[in-house]
Amino acid sequence: MATANALIARIEAAEPQYRAPPSNIDAEQALLGAILVNNDAYYRVSDFLEAGHFLEELHRRIFEVATTLIKAGKVATPVTMKTFLGDQDLGGVTVSQYLARLAAEATTVINAEDYGRTVYDLAIRRQLIGIGEDMVNVAYDSPVDSAPREQIEEAERRLYELAETGRYDGGFQRFSDALTAAIDMAAAAYKREGALSGISTGLIDMDRTLGGLQPSDLIILAGRPAMGKTSLVTNIAFNIAKAYEAEKQQDGTLKTVNGGIVGFFSLEMSAEQLATRIIAEQSGVPSYKIRRGDMREDDFYKITEAAREMQSIPFYIDQTGGISIAQLAARARRLKRQRGLDVLIVDYLQLLSGSSKKGENRVQELTEITTGLKALAKELSVPLIALSQLSRQVESRDDKRPQLSDLRESGSIEQDADVVMFVYREEYYLKNKEPKPGTEEYFKWQTEMDQVHGKAEVIIGKQRHGPTGTVQLAFQADITRFTNLADEDKLPDRIGD
Numbered sequence: 001m002a003t004a005n006a007l008i009a010r011i012e013a014a015e016p017q018y019r020a021p022p023s024n025i026d027a028e029q030a031l032l033g034a035i036l037v038n039n040d041a042y043y044r045v046s047d048f049l050e051a052g053h054f055l056e057e058l059h060r061r062i063f064e065v066a067t068t069l070i071k072a073g074k075v076a077t078p079v080t081m082k083t084f085l086g087d088q089d090l091g092g093v094t095v096s097q098y099l100a101r102l103a104a105e106a107t108t109v110i111n112a113e114d115y116g117r118t119v120y121d122l123a124i125r126r127q128l129i130g131i132g133e134d135m136v137n138v139a140y141d142s143p144v145d146s147a148p149r150e151q152i153e154e155a156e157r158r159l160y161e162l163a164e165t166g167r168y169d170g171g172f173q174r175f176s177d178a179l180t181a182a183i184d185m186a187a188a189a190y191k192r193e194g195a196l197s198g199i200s201t202g203l204i205d206m207d208r209t210l211g212g213l214q215p216s217d218l219i220i221l222a223g224r225p226a227m228g229k230t231s232l233v234t235n236i237a238f239n240i241a242k243a244y245e246a247e248k249q250q251d252g253t254l255k256t257v258n259g260g261i262v263g264f265f266s267l268e269m270s271a272e273q274l275a276t277r278i279i280a281e282q283s284g285v286p287s288y289k290i291r292r293g294d295m296r297e298d299d300f301y302k303i304t305e306a307a308r309e310m311q312s313i314p315f316y317i318d319q320t321g322g323i324s325i326a327q328l329a330a331r332a333r334r335l336k337r338q339r340g341l342d343v344l345i346v347d348y349l350q351l352l353s354g355s356s357k358k359g360e361n362r363v364q365e366l367t368e369i370t371t372g373l374k375a376l377a378k379e380l381s382v383p384l385i386a387l388s389q390l391s392r393q394v395e396s397r398d399d400k401r402p403q404l405s406d407l408r409e410s411g412s413i414e415q416d417a418d419v420v421m422f423v424y425r426e427e428y429y430l431k432n433k434e435p436k437p438g439t440e441e442y443f444k445w446q447t448e449m450d451q452v453h454g455k456a457e458v459i460i461g462k463q464r465h466g467p468t469g470t471v472q473l474a475f476q477a478d479i480t481r482f483t484n485l486a487d488e489d490k491l492p493d494r495i496g497d
Contacts, residue, residue: 156330270319349386
């Protein structure tokens with residue numbers, strides 16, 4: 001007998017232990033009963049609970065029918081609902097009898113939200129189990145041409161969608177809470193260097209117009225080729241990363257108090273090319289000399305010194321080309337989670353792809369991209385600067401200063417952006433019109449060149465939070481550096497004047 005018992009125990013131990021998915025049928029019944037007794041209970045859970053969150057199929061149908069009736073302004077009771085649910089045998093109990101029992105055993109409306117949250121949380125756990133099972137199965141059976149990185153990004157996307165769907169921490173908030181947040185922002189701006197509400201770009205006149213880079217803003221920086229879009233955004237990114245300061249909070253986390261951690265998606269240039277530009281800007285040695293090795297000893301010293309100073313700045317570069325908006329969002333979330341993130345930069349917009357198949361409408365695809373970038377900026381609560389190309393129609397005008405209508409597929413870009421800025425350098429266009437030396441036209445051209453040499457304009461074509469207008473900057477072409485333009489009226493008197 002003992003041997004038989006031991007054998008049975010061994011067999012039972014060897015058998016797989018099947019686990020039921022997490023659920024609470026009692027909570028589902030209690031919630032549905034509360035709704036049937038008093039339809040006001042529905043409004044306590046309607047902003048986060050859906051029929052799909054119920055485990056039992058019958059409970060899903062009951063919730064769906066109740067939702068339809070209540071939204072139509074009708075009363076959902078066992079009497080009004082039985083017509084829409086049909087009749088079937090539930091193990092000796094009809095649907096009508098089951099509805100009556102739910103109503104008879106209902107709890108108070110006060111507990112409805114707690115039961116709803118229990119049902120919702122358990123549904124999320126079941127979906128997490130489903131994602132986990134899919135991850136395991138795909139990892140086992142993945143095709144040869146499927147990279148693990150793609151599976152990771154797909155899992156991150158599904159987890160994020162799960163986290164955002166049906167959250168019950170949203171809805172209305174008291175206006176006094178919004179006022180408190182606004183006062184806190186003003187206090188932080190008062191204390192911050194430069195008295196800015198946003199993150200300083202390091203360019204005084206631009207900061208004065210924008211108030212710094214604002215969290216959750218989608219900022220489009222556009223221009224024709226050779227205007228210096230990438231140079232300007234690289235200058236801004238480095239200025240922010242170099243000024244980074246943080247203080248430790250009581251919970252051990254770091255809070256940025258000045259500058260910021262920068263994430264840079266360089267879809268066109270390699271990380272080395274980007275680093276060369278920044279080294280040239282900081283050392284004052286032209287990038288073409290660095291690439292050719294055409295340097296004196298003191299130039300090489302300047303480069304190594306600049307590189308040494310830049311070693312510790314929080315500047316992160318992703319040089320992967322041709323990624324989709326979904327992949328970009330997944331990587332940005334990962335950077336914020338692992339390293340922190342205060343400013344995100346995308347160079348440039350037209351090199352991103354959407355989820356639509358190739359050959360479909362490019363305007364629709366770009367709409368998906370710009371909408372996704374705006375949503376990402378809001379989700380991460382960081383300013384997102386995206387570079388954009390301009391259409392060739394700029395070149396056909398006498399005045400080549402860009403306008404909002406010059407944005408490629410401009411509808412979605414102009415609509416989704418909080419700020420649209422254009423980089424424009426008159427010197428570039430004027431240089432190509434050089435007349436024959438010695439002529440009267442040449443002297444006139446030379447005078448015009450002297451006036452615009454080393455100058456650039458950043459035209460703010462749209463700004464939700466402030467004025468539009470033009471910001472004047474200095475531009476050093478050989479080292480691709482944008483700096484503050486010295487105001488002649490504010491310069492000290494020259495010696496001997």
